Amino acid sequence: MRLSRCWAIARKEFFHIFRDPRSLALVILMPALLMLLFGYAVTLDVRRVSMVVLDRDHTQESLSFIQRFSASPYFNLRFVAQDEKKVKQLIDEGSVKMGLIIPWNFSKTVTSGKKVAVQVLLDGTDSNTANIVLSYVQAIGRQYTQEQTFTKVERMGLQRANLPVEGRTRVWFNEELESKNYFIPGLVAVIMSIIGVLLTGQVIVREWERGTMELLISTPVRKGELIIGKLFPYFFLSLLDLTLALLMAKWLFDVPLRGSITLLFLLSSLYILVALALGMIISTVAKTQLLANQMAMIIGFLPTFLLSGFTFSISNMPDWLQVMTYAIAPRYYVTILKEIFLKGAGFSFLWFETLTLVGFMVAGFWVATRSFKKELR
Amino acid sequence: MDKAPLTVEVEDLVKTFGDFVAVDHIRFQVGRGEIFGFLGPNGAGKSTTIRMLCGLLMPTFGKGRVAGFDLMEEPEKIKGAIGYMSQKFSLYDDLTVLENLRFFGGIYGLSGAFQRQREEQVLGKVGLGELRDRITRALAVGWKQRLALGCSILHEPSILFLDEPTSGVDPISRRNFWVLIQGMAERGVTIFVTTHYMDEAEYCSRLALIYQGKIIALGTPSELKLKTLSQGVLEVECRPLIPALDLLKKEPWVLESAVFGGGLHVIGKEGIRVEEEVSRFFQGKEIVIDRMGLIRPSLEDVFVSLIDKEEGQ
Numbered sequence: 001m002r003l004s005r006c007w008a009i010a011r012k013e014f015f016h017i018f019r020d021p022r023s024l025a026l027v028i029l030m031p032a033l034l035m036l037l038f039g040y041a042v043t044l045d046v047r048r049v050s051m052v053v054l055d056r057d058h059t060q061e062s063l064s065f066i067q068r069f070s071a072s073p074y075f076n077l078r079f080v081a082q083d084e085k086k087v088k089q090l091i092d093e094g095s096v097k098m099g100l101i102i103p104w105n106f107s108k109t110v111t112s113g114k115k116v117a118v119q120v121l122l123d124g125t126d127s128n129t130a131n132i133v134l135s136y137v138q139a140i141g142r143q144y145t146q147e148q149t150f151t152k153v154e155r156m157g158l159q160r161a162n163l164p165v166e167g168r169t170r171v172w173f174n175e176e177l178e179s180k181n182y183f184i185p186g187l188v189a190v191i192m193s194i195i196g197v198l199l200t201g202q203v204i205v206r207e208w209e210r211g212t213m214e215l216l217i218s219t220p221v222r223k224g225e226l227i228i229g230k231l232f233p234y235f236f237l238s239l240l241d242l243t244l245a246l247l248m249a250k251w252l253f254d255v256p257l258r259g260s261i262t263l264l265f266l267l268s269s270l271y272i273l274v275a276l277a278l279g280m281i282i283s284t285v286a287k288t289q290l291l292a293n294q295m296a297m298i299i300g301f302l303p304t305f306l307l308s309g310f311t312f313s314i315s316n317m318p319d320w321l322q323v324m325t326y327a328i329a330p331r332y333y334v335t336i337l338k339e340i341f342l343k344g345a346g347f348s349f350l351w352f353e354t355l356t357l358v359g360f361m362v363a364g365f366w367v368a369t370r371s372f373k374k375e376l377r
Numbered sequence: 378m379d380k381a382p383l384t385v386e387v388e389d390l391v392k393t394f395g396d397f398v399a400v401d402h403i404r405f406q407v408g409r410g411e412i413f414g415f416l417g418p419n420g421a422g423k424s425t426t427i428r429m430l431c432g433l434l435m436p437t438f439g440k441g442r443v444a445g446f447d448l449m450e451e452p453e454k455i456k457g458a459i460g461y462m463s464q465k466f467s468l469y470d471d472l473t474v475l476e477n478l479r480f481f482g483g484i485y486g487l488s489g490a491f492q493r494q495r496e497e498q499v500l501g502k503v504g505l506g507e508l509r510d511r512i513t514r515a516l517a518v519g520w521k522q523r524l525a526l527g528c529s530i531l532h533e534p535s536i537l538f539l540d541e542p543t544s545g546v547d548p549i550s551r552r553n554f555w556v557l558i559q560g561m562a563e564r565g566v567t568i569f570v571t572t573h574y575m576d577e578a579e580y581c582s583r584l585a586l587i588y589q590g591k592i593i594a595l596g597t598p599s600e601l602k603l604k605t606l607s608q609g610v611l612e613v614e615c616r617p618l619i620p621a622l623d624l625l626k627k628e629p630w631v632l633e634s635a636v637f638g639g640g641l642h643v644i645g646k647e648g649i650r651v652e653e654e655v656s657r658f659f660q661g662k663e664i665v666i667d668r669m670g671l672i673r674p675s676l677e678d679v680f681v682s683l684i685d686k687e688e689g690q
Binding site: 004008009011016020210212214215216217219220221374375376 | 431435461463465466471479481483486
């Protein structure tokens, strides 16, 4: 292993990068674009659910019940219907997600202390959203009932009653239960996976395609020197992308970064090397740049997106799939990112993930070196 | 550096790709400072041979040594001792002349002041000093070839392998290129060159003719001419040309006849006095002989007749 040879290769790769402004722009713009797209599009928060109300009662009580919906940030009262047909039509059209129908005897029944049923119609095509909306409605209903009971009790001249048990919840690590705080750190992992694999996915196959490999392998350069030399510039580009993604996470999406930035960068560098090694393997195997690109997109993106715990919680997966997630590196990186970002975890909590990533990196480079043949193909 | 008189020696070298035998039991030796030409039509196995000698392809069978290293066991050591110029231009288009030189200098382990000195020497030698900052893509083909040569001699290899170094290059550049090559050979560098240009073959100190993977003749250009066509070649200027050729082709005593320039080249079979035969043959047929005479065969004559002989077998 001669460092001067690695350096000669690294310098040449830098020239390639800087002489090709379009690919350079892609490298810088792509993480920003992905971050914006995913950051804004991927959200599980249900807010401002459009709804229609059919009030058959028209009393102060029914109005105050409706107001609990219209004043809530979770609902958006868009229509007031005059008959049931209109409610049905609006839901069918998709103009509203929910219809609320208040019966004519609402006020009378409530004031007489009896139980009244209001009808809630939900658009169940998006089951996840419907579920969440349902729980909002139930919460509003419960609260209303509770308050009605208290008023009644007070009117009877008694002391305000105390409920025997009240759960006071406090959510740790993501106090507002905002899904972006959960998504954005994982998103950084997705972006670094795609970028890393995409960058090095090109480097070997490009030399074959341009016909420059024949001369390169006629020299005494060693496989390891070639791979390390080629890795070097792309490692720095990836660090640039990482910085960009982290800055956007912190300043654009306001995700709290509670842990050490140094640790975040160190462990991210480790993961970048894993992704670059994977790209290198693709590059030694693929016969054309196009194929390498497609392989990089699929191998870099899909496992990270589906199996890393970025979108779908691993503990909810079937057992056999859970076992599979242990075999993919992004799983560990997603954990590292979430722990450092949200919990402010230190290295003592992350040593297992770190060691696993080191293992992935060593294995990755070993395979890349083995699968690169210094012989014409 | 290897001081042995033989710099390349191979025995029974074979390369097959599936059922196809690209190189078929070839055997030859190249001495130090020789310009050894590997001559043959496209697809004859020239590039396959040169790639095996450079350690780019593993031979299927056989043995050999290049620059003192074993062909089968030490291909990486061979790579450090030789220079290689591939058939297809394979330098980096988006790098400048100097950046390409610097890259290959680095790869061959040169460094510091010595590297700078070698860069200057090579730039001077191949005449690219003024174009050093030009992007390689913008160079004319002839200049690209010179740069490729420059990159392959930076580390002062004792053997230089050139795979059709002048294909697609204009005649003047080709001539200049060969002057460079001859100069290096005079200073003791062994040159192994493949070509299908007959005029270039004349520059070689020794030639191997390769056809369908086999070496069908080996020797100096004059040896080949004497051995193959001792009976000489008859140049006939006659009218009308093509009917004359058609008539000759049917005659059993004619080994070879072809249009050459404005006349015909006729080679008789062994023991035939071809000049007398031709004048007798054309008498009474409506063909007028303007001029006729025995000439020294060209390499092309040799080459064509050897291949005809091979195909006849």
